[in-house]
Amino acid sequence: MKKDIHPDYHPVVFKDTSTGDSFLIQSTATSKATIEWEDGNTYPLVSVEISSKSHPYYTGKMKFVDSAGRVEKFQKKYNWDKRNAEAEDAKKEDA
Structure with missing residues (x-):
């Protein structure tokens, strides 16, 4: 792989605004908002309207x-x- 051409891949907390659920995953997303996670570390917080916790396909609650x-x-x-x-x-x- 070429050096210095790939985005920074780091842990990020995504919060589903419709259900209130949060999950920590690796991502290239950035945010000025931060949150202290369960492990005591502070991570960038990205709010999303729909995630696997609220999407009808994954929940089985089709509308x-x-x-x-x-x-x-x-x-x-x-x-x-x-x-x-x-x-x-x-x-x-x-x-």
Whole structure:
């Protein structure tokens, strides 16, 4: 490896602002804010909004959007609600 071209790799504390969890890892991130960690040493503190502690993929708590509203909007756009009602009425008459 070439010397003096790589960023400084050091311990950094990342704090998830949505859950309040903190974790210490090696990173190249820098920050003026610092925090005293459990081992008694002071490390740079980087605040993040989403981490593995709060991301829906890692927590298994997926957030679903209202898909019913989208379906109804699609049906209105192409008049599918009327087509389906007419098709059901025609089946009932044939039976």
